[in-house]
Amino acid sequence: MFRFSARLAGAAVALILAVATPAFAQQLELKLMAPAAPGGGWDQTARSMQQAMVASSVARSVQVVNVPGAGGSVGIAQFVNGAKGDGNQLMVNGFVMVGALAMNKSPVTLEQVTPIARLTEEIQVIVVPANSPIKTAQDLAAAVKADIAKVTFAGGSAGGVDHVMAALFAGAVGADAKKINYIPFSGGGESLAAILGGKVTAGISGLSEYEGQIKSGKLRAIGVTSEKRIPGSDIPTFREQGIDLVIANWRSVVAPPGITPEQRKTLSDAVEKMVKSDAWKEILKQKGWEDAYLGGDAFADFLKKETVRVTDVLRSVGLVKS
Numbered sequence: 001m002f003r004f005s006a007r008l009a010g011a012a013v014a015l016i017l018a019v020a021t022p023a024f025a026q027q028l029e030l031k032l033m034a035p036a037a038p039g040g041g042w043d044q045t046a047r048s049m050q051q052a053m054v055a056s057s058v059a060r061s062v063q064v065v066n067v068p069g070a071g072g073s074v075g076i077a078q079f080v081n082g083a084k085g086d087g088n089q090l091m092v093n094g095f096v097m098v099g100a101l102a103m104n105k106s107p108v109t110l111e112q113v114t115p116i117a118r119l120t121e122e123i124q125v126i127v128v129p130a131n132s133p134i135k136t137a138q139d140l141a142a143a144v145k146a147d148i149a150k151v152t153f154a155g156g157s158a159g160g161v162d163h164v165m166a167a168l169f170a171g172a173v174g175a176d177a178k179k180i181n182y183i184p185f186s187g188g189g190e191s192l193a194a195i196l197g198g199k200v201t202a203g204i205s206g207l208s209e210y211e212g213q214i215k216s217g218k219l220r221a222i223g224v225t226s227e228k229r230i231p232g233s234d235i236p237t238f239r240e241q242g243i244d245l246v247i248a249n250w251r252s253v254v255a256p257p258g259i260t261p262e263q264r265k266t267l268s269d270a271v272e273k274m275v276k277s278d279a280w281k282e283i284l285k286q287k288g289w290e291d292a293y294l295g296g297d298a299f300a301d302f303l304k305k306e307t308v309r310v311t312d313v314l315r316s317v318g319l320v321k322s
Helices: 002-020 023-027 041-055 070-082 095-103 137-146 161-172 188-196 207-216 261-275 278-287 296-316
Strands: 029-034 061-066 089-094 114-129 152-155 181-184 202-206 219-224 248-255 290-295
Touching: 029 041, 029 070, 041 061, 041 089, 041 114, 041 207, 041 248, 041 261, 041 278, 070 089, 070 095, 089 095, 095 161, 095 248, 095 296, 114 137, 114 161, 114 188, 114 207, 114 261, 114 296, 137 161, 137 219, 152 161, 152 188, 161 181, 161 202, 161 296, 188 202, 188 207, 202 207, 207 219, 248 261, 248 296, 261 278, 261 290, 278 290, 290 296
Parallel strands: 029 061, 029 089, 152 181, 152 202
Antiparallel strands: 089 248, 114 202, 114 219, 114 248, 114 290
């Protein structure tokens, strides 16, 4: 009798666990768009999500698709028009897309997507080739003030955080930010090649993207955009070098328009479970990304306010016309 009862109890527990297990952990098969070329921040974020979601049983499978072009403008147009109502699709985006859509006067906007969550923030860095005569942020400032047209900056898509940062750097050192000479690249690999090849004066990106080349001595970091020096790092901030430049690049994930409240909850729960997983926390540590998770209506509100803020900054430096 005892043996029968034990088996019955065991079966009951198994049934309860099966019922209690969220449906997305058993059934979710996601298609995740990175609206940029391989190698950049959005692509890294998408593939990190893929890795963490599968490792933590958030989803059965995650397919990453790259759709590069115009700072995400091409990708979001395809996403909004082609994935409407699909509760199994997500798209990575962030600061860069906000600016690109404003600059490109895109007919498709972030108001059309379904906000899911902000995921990370990353400190920015300016680097120069190891053999560059520029040693410090003040050296770069002097070059910009002497002849801004001769100083070329490589970075991500036009209107993104890298572009905004180049303009803010020029303004912070007393130069005309509207005359900044910025060369956009759609992927991190392309901009890195231009910097290492000496085709540009300096490069701007998230710290993690250039960290390997900085540590190997191929690139020299002249400053980071954090308010205080990053613990364990010997890279000085711009602020401690007398240049008031503080900015962070945030990245997020959104769903298509037209999904049901139930579909949004399923995707939001999946992302929340992912960001709490050990797999995701380990990825953040490896990449040097800051956990900036913000979900639900709070993220939707942040996205609206950030769109206004970034557009105003771009307008103030002449990158967006009134």
